[in-house]
Amino acid sequence: MVLKSICLVRHGSRKKYGDAKISDKKAFDDPTESTGAQHRPDDPLTVIGVEQANELAKYLASSHPEISVVYTSRHYRCLETAKPYVEICETEGRPIKFRLEIGLSEWQRVDRKTARAPSPKQLKEYHPTFDTEYQSLCHPLGHENLDEFYARNAYFLARLVQSLDNDPAAPESVLLCTSASNVAWIARILLGKYPDDPVEQDFEVPAIAFYKFSRRDIIPVEIDPTDRTELGYPQVDWQNKTAVGGSWGMTHNADCSFLSSGSIMLWTPSDIPExxxxxxxxxxxxxxxxxxxxxxxxxxxxxxxMTERAGKKSIAPVIAVGVPA
Structure with missing residues (x-):
């Protein structure tokens, strides 16, 4: 069985930015980490973000039940976004694989700091059926400019399609949960679109926006390991629209119709720095x-x-008092 569709979703509304509405002018550049803000590279969802994740799970279970493998980036906000769908599938008795894919990590810009990936132990404690035996298909190799960011996402997609096409037990459809810039770049790569202006607003990416790409042609993926970029990613000629296993058509574009919050925390390519x-x-x-x-x-x-110290302080010394006969 070969891969027939790729579903793509951005994580839900996250605490660093809050539940910013589309009408709000919002700067999405990561601030330099400071004292008291060490959580920022890996912050959780807001209350609305959690609600969005649950609504996404119900939507996928009813409208896209063919998805049977979920790949999420290392970031906690993405794990939180994908987990409810995995839980619904398990409740319904449908097998589902929950995998951490380092290749889906957000853009490794020079002005951005990144938290380490969760350990297998942490992932198992987070969800007992997490596929900790899975080995990521791709890893960020350094600080990435735009071209290297394209190269990493293209290589990951090529490896993904190649590995699933070669697996007899592979699913027909997968879900990728990642960050906003990855969503826009993956969409461009699957469609073979390379804008002259990288900040062209060809894709809008609200929180938990849903995208789906259907595979029109089946072409075996071939990767030349000797042809590499400056950082070391194998080159994938994705602009010919066939390098990632054939041509792909978009059937869902930034769909937020299933969200009670509507479209919030909007990101577009125009939000990237120079x-x-x-x-x-x-x-x-x-x-x-x-x-x-x-x-x-x-x-x-x-x-x-702190509890132990407080307990010790609360124990008053015992003074022996003689009792007269």
């Missing part, structure tokens, strides 16, 4: 900032220590 020159594409060390799970564990340890 074009980062090739010199900005450099190797970098692995992400070392704590992820959401790390911070929860650290906060728990601190609370235990």
């Amino acid at each position: 074009y980062l020159p090739p010199l900005e594409a450099v190797r970098m060390p692995k992400p070392c900032l704590p992820n959401y799970f790390d911070l929860q564990e650290l906060n728990f340890e601190k609370s235990v220590v």
Whole structure:
């Protein structure tokens, strides 16, 4: 069985930006991390974001039940977005695979810091059926300019289609949950669209916007491992519209009809900073900032220590008093 469709969704409304309405003018550049804001690279959803994730799950279960594998980026907001659909499928007795894909990590811009990926132990504790045996198809290799960001997403998509086409037990449809810029770039790659102006507003990406791409032709994916970009991603000639397994057509574009909140926290390519020159594409060390799970564990340890200290302080010294005969 070959892959027939790719569904794509942005994560829900996240706490760093809040539930910004489309009419609000919002700057989406990540601020430099500061004291007290270490959670920012991996913050959770807002209350509305959680509600959106639950509404997405119900919509997918009723309208797109063919999805049987979910790939999510390393970011906690994406895990939270995808989990309710996995839980609905399990409740209905339908097998579903829940996988962490590092290749779906947000754009590794030079001005952005990234938290480390959750460990297999953290993922299992988060959801017991998480597929911790899965090995990511792609990893960010450094600070990426726009061309390297295209290259990484194209290579991930090519590897995804190639691996599923070669797996007899592979699904017909998958769901990818990632960040806004990845959604726009993946859409461009699948459609073979390369705007002269990278900030062209060809795609709007609200929180939990749903996209679906159907495969029109079946062409085996071939990847030349010797032809690589400056950072080291294998080159994929996606602009010919066939490099990722054939031509793809879009059947759903930024669909938010199932959301009671409507379209909020809008992102478009015009929100990216000025074009980062090739010199900005450099190797970098692995992400070392704590992820959401790390911070929860650290906060728990601190609370235990504080409770123990408070308990010791509350114990008054016992003074022996003689009782007269």
